[in-house]
Amino acid sequence: MTTDDDIMDATFAALCKHGYADLTMQSIADEFDKSKSLLHYHYDSKEDLIVTFLDHLLENFLDEFENDSDADPLAQLQWMAEIVVGADEEGTDDIHVALLGLRAQGPYDGAIREQLVRNDRHIRDLIADLVRTGIEQGQFREDIDPEQFAALFRSAIEGAQSHEVILGEEAPTAVAIAGIEELLLDELLVDEAREGPTA
Amino acid sequence: MTTDDDIMDATFAALCKHGYADLTMQSIADEFDKSKSLLHYHYDSKEDLIVTFLDHLLENFLDEFENDSDADPLAQLQWMAEIVVGADEEGTDDIHVALLGLRAQGPYDGAIREQLVRNDRHIRDLIADLVRTGIEQGQFREDIDPEQFAALFRSAIEGAQSHEVILGEEAPTAVAIAGIEELLLDELLVDEAREGPTA
Numbered sequence: 001m002t003t004d005d006d007i008m009d010a011t012f013a014a015l016c017k018h019g020y021a022d023l024t025m026q027s028i029a030d031e032f033d034k035s036k037s038l039l040h041y042h043y044d045s046k047e048d049l050i051v052t053f054l055d056h057l058l059e060n061f062l063d064e065f066e067n068d069s070d071a072d073p074l075a076q077l078q079w080m081a082e083i084v085v086g087a088d089e090e091g092t093d094d095i096h097v098a099l100l101g102l103r104a105q106g107p108y109d110g111a112i113r114e115q116l117v118r119n120d121r122h123i124r125d126l127i128a129d130l131v132r133t134g135i136e137q138g139q140f141r142e143d144i145d146p147e148q149f150a151a152l153f154r155s156a157i158e159g160a161q162s163h164e165v166i167l168g169e170e171a172p173t174a175v176a177i178a179g180i181e182e183l184l185l186d187e188l189l190v191d192e193a194r195e196g197p198t199a
Numbered sequence: 200m201t202t203d204d205d206i207m208d209a210t211f212a213a214l215c216k217h218g219y220a221d222l223t224m225q226s227i228a229d230e231f232d233k234s235k236s237l238l239h240y241h242y243d244s245k246e247d248l249i250v251t252f253l254d255h256l257l258e259n260f261l262d263e264f265e266n267d268s269d270a271d272p273l274a275q276l277q278w279m280a281e282i283v284v285g286a287d288e289e290g291t292d293d294i295h296v297a298l299l300g301l302r303a304q305g306p307y308d309g310a311i312r313e314q315l316v317r318n319d320r321h322i323r324d325l326i327a328d329l330v331r332t333g334i335e336q337g338q339f340r341e342d343i344d345p346e347q348f349a350a351l352f353r354s355a356i357e358g359a360q361s362h363e364v365i366l367g368e369e370a371p372t373a374v375a376i377a378g379i380e381e382l383l384l385d386e387l388l389v390d391e392a393r394e395g396p397t398a
Contacts (some may be wrong), residue, residue, distance in 0.1 A: 123310075
């Protein structure tokens with residue numbers, strides 16, 4: 001692993017442990033095996049480090065998906081919903097709690113907001129491209145606007161993630177995921193491909 | 200206005216001004232015209248007051264909607280999306296920023312989480328009831344599961360509100376609202392009532 005990878009891992013661990021509000025450069029250094037001075041050499045401030053961390057999260061996220069002529073766009077979108085809502089994944093709650101606190105900084109911190117805007121745009125572009133691929137493959141309806149679907153799908157999966165984190169065990173996550181699958185993803189399909197009853 | 204109403208107004212004003220993280224009983228007292236001791240007489244702590252405030256927000260929110268045999272459920276759901284996403288409303292951003300910070304307390308504060316769970320349940324119940332009314336009136340498709348739709352719709356509108364607050368001017372709010380209207384609400388309608396092209 002490179003030093004950069006180690007720093008990102010230390011940031012991830014410190015965020016999970018302390019949340020964003022209580023995160024300090026020292027708490028990240030405490031999770032870092034190499035010389036602490038290396039950390040300060042690479043990053044001037046916590047904000048600086050967090051912006052890089054958000055970019056690193058985006059890259060890891062985008063790496064999870066493939067969008068080529070062999071891809072199954074429906075399966076890719078289902079997979080995205082599972083990763084983002086992440087109710088069943090062991091240990092995702094800590095990082096999602098930390099990300100909620102971090103996103104709540106958006107209104108107050110220009111550099112963090114700018115990176116969050118970049119992440120949002122890349123993720124919506126990926127969703128819209130998957131929808132376009134599905135339309136080209138004849139699996140998805142031609143009258144679906146890929147940009148509209150991307151904004152709606154992203155709002156829905158992020159909203160469900162937030163509810164899971166905020167409301168805990170009482171969150172309606174299972175029914176929200178069922179709604180995403182049956183009312184959003186299933187509606188993408190051309191009639192012949194749909195499982196549900198058609199009106 | 201009753202003292203309770205005055206206290207809720209003072210809490211609203213203080214939240215808009217300071218956000219949740221910097222909210223203190225004193226900052227609320229500063230917005231309160233009557234005797235400060237009244238405030239402390241009514242509420243033991245900031246947490247106590249915030250739980251009541253969340254309940255008051257819920258009541259005001261539910262009062263915006265009607266669901267009886269004369270109601271137009273589609274118009275009511277459109278109205279809800281507009282209120283919650285609230286991109287055009289003057290001055291909604293401050294309270295939405297404050298609510299984001301407040302919701303981010305959910306994982307750390309049991310009393311606030313409990314009230315947020317109550318609010319979530321009541322709002323989803325209202326959405327599901329509107330869907331049932333639409334089905335009974337013959338406007339909405341019978342194969343829509345009201346609970347699934349409620350969880351999905353609520354995730355989508357809250358997700359779009361969060362993006363609006365977090366990302367600011369770069370938020371994809373207009374396209375998200377278009378997606379909510381054309382891909383979620385329009386899909387509720389039985390075929391004869393739909394405006395868009397049908398597959």
